[in-house]
Amino acid sequence: MNRLTTLFAGFFLTFFTAWIGLVIIPYVQFGQLEPKLDEDTGDQFPAARTGLAERGKQVYQANGCLYCHSQQIRPYDVEDGHNRGWGARRTVPRDYLYDKPHVLGTMRTGPDLTNVGQRLADAAWHHEHLYAPQSKSAWSTMAPYKYLYRVQKIQGQPSPKALKLQGEYAPPAGYEVVPTPDAEALVAYLLSLNRNYALPEAPLE
């Protein structure tokens, strides 16, 4: 093994086979999927995200939400007794068709968010939770995202978008907390997260 050519051939072949196996073949086998179309309603699964929700995904990425929250349902998450209401079935490649980049996550410091848009369908709840997570769950160790919100003086009428906060989380009298466009986009993204539809390869349990 003293010649560059011998060594190089070895380095190349060993690496090449795994590159084919884990990169090329997956791309060929499940890298060109199409959404499922419901003939009756014309609905598409997964649905393409609206512009606001897509922008919200970028906010999700910029703030590293996936370092605490996963977005994948494993088969063991659905098997009897283990379901926390996180999903009605395991997730499959087609569910992530439009996720570029993917945000599957590798930690469950916080709950899984695959179907949070269905489980927690209230935009106001999300805003209050993002601004002050402990106001919704006192035990939560989630970071507050105050910088995604603006505390402003109430001009005449309170803004319809103002967050309803109480106690120590409420702004001083005469002030209100309103979401920035980034916060609104992020919540639109969270509300769009719903993969509880059936697919031919993934029936609902």
Added chain:
Amino acid sequence: MSDHDQPHPHPEPQPDPRLKGIDYDETVNVQGIHESILREKVEPQEGMEPMPLWLIGIICAVLLWGGYYLGNYHGGWSSTGFDERAGLVAGAAGGADAAKTAAADENSMEAMMKLGKRVYTTNCASCHTPTGLGVAGQYPPLAASEWVLERPHHVVALVLHGLQGPVVVKGNTYNNVMTAWGKQLNDRQIAAVTTYIRNEWGNQAAPITPEQVAAVRAETAARTQPWTEPELKTLSPELP
């Protein structure tokens, strides 16, 4: 042994005083080689001990396990083969699962309660809470609710199409919006979840079947807006 425990076998060369001021390249010291490099041993070499036989045994055992696992848990090698147990010959794990779902009566009370609980936890618990008590002033309770126990036709209809406007539940008024679930949940799931809420938290009432849900779905197919309470009351409270 290591760098230290013998005195250096070579003494530091002492510069010859007669050579003071003359720079001769031969003198090791003049090259300014630091002590740390001088005391180093030779560059590493490789011994030629053979591989022990028992190690070869371990290697073969690991390879055999690998072959067995790869051969059994490939899930069909296909892009939609997500269950690794699908390829199992003995069918122990996969078979048991299939047997479980096939043999169990799909519409037995037990199965419906189980499915109903799952549907409830996924979709309803966030507002109506896991204890069925709702949230005062916001989301009506389901436990001991006269709607749930006495008005199954209304309940199925509002699960299908949603509810809005003021409603009175257990003497309290709620004015909120409930999502329509008819598109997201099929008849079996709605039958299961309504059966569940009618038999949990101390409630006890007759189960609801998927056929009954299908009938209500057909009956109310023309509806596009969430119900209001007065509109719901035009339907009979009992399922037809």
Added chain:
Amino acid sequence: MSTATANIPDTNNAADRAAIDRSCRVPVLTFFATAIFWLLAGTVFALLASIKLHHPNFAIEIPEWSAMVIRALDPFIPASTVDAINGALTFGRVRPAHLNTVAYGWAATAALGVCIWLMARLCRVQLRHSGFVTAAGVIWNIGMFVGTGAILFGQSTSVEWLEFPPYASFLLFIAYALISIWAVDMFVHRKPGHVYVSQWYLMAALFWFPWLYGTANILIHLQPVQGSVQAIVNWWYGHNALGLWFTPVGLAAAYYFIPKVIGRPVHSYYLSAFGFWSLALFYSWNGGHHLIGGPLPAWVITASTVASVMMIIPVVVTAINHHMTMKGNFHVLEYSPTLRFVVFGAMAYTLASLQGSTMAIRSLNKITHFTDYTIGHSHLGLYAFFTMIMFGSMYYIVPRLVGAEWRSAALIKIHFWSCAYGIIFMVLILTVGGLIQGLGLRDANISFKDIVENTLFYKVVRSGTGFLLTLGHVVFAFHFLLMLLRLGRSGGGPTLFKPANG
């Protein structure tokens, strides 16, 4: 191939070695100095992230007085700067900043420095094109600054191990590719003779990493493929950065320094060769074990699980090789800092890899996935194995580059013990906490609130272990600075843990 006793100083070749070391001075010290800078930066981010996990309101915004000052300076400094800085402090950005500064800033930079010196020594020629190599180091560090800033100020791609946006990762790629090309040039111009095992590992790593980094960046950032394929490419890359870049450099260093310091040949060429090629064959298939249960066909996961268990082969082979080399020489660990750090690392390598093989089995993975158990494992690998070996390597190399001995044995002792205890306790606490978390997640009767509250204690203790590691790093950085400033000891034998006899 084994020589008669190699256990005496080799003064015959000292002049050659000195010339090689002199030629390495600027490039290698550039990499080492910047690596230690990033180690400190990464340690700060680590402390922040760790504390925020149990005290989420810690350091979430700059003090009100500074915010008022910035706002008052509007429009010279826009008022939105306050939000930008507060954003940089959030866990979701500090955590990837930690990963990237310790992985690419500390570990990879140190690896490149060690790699360059080892290549020069093993080729037995002076470092060629040193300006080229130093330039690569500068480009690498520019990329690091740009990328880390990008993460902190909201431009992270949020793909683990690939958070640097393309405009930063491109710089890293160029710098690395330059080193790879340099290495081939060195190898081609080497002094003829046997190619030692360390060099196979180094050449392989330098060949594999650009392919890995390029493919991953192209398929995820530049020409994005669909989500699930991105996931497997992501973790094919992420695991191979560990297995085909860091591991080979770590093993190359261990294979060099262990026999070098004790003055004995490595036990068996056959074990070295078999260990190397089985690693090359199996390691690159491991990536899917990060996605067990995830949205991928079963065959991908199974292939990765099998490969992960196959890794037992190269790991056991290498462990035997190292152990048999050390046999009869363990007492040297009482004296030599280099040997102690490197052997600690080599043992941690065996432990981490065997643990990894078990974690890839689906039934254990059900419990450990998504928990702190995985975090414990990754620190066992990247810190207890790789970082400790890098420390040991630097303790050997730096005196030869600056021409002075390490100034203080006490500082080295503090460094070793705070890092050793720090990482051992960190891994233990994360492992136990992770199991509690994982078992809790598997039981739907245990509410999420209970899981969070039950694991809080472990997170607090982990922060404590982080302070131990910080102490070690600060001490080491200070000691290194003394060496750079020519304040090392100018003679009198190596700086050892215990005074040498006689």
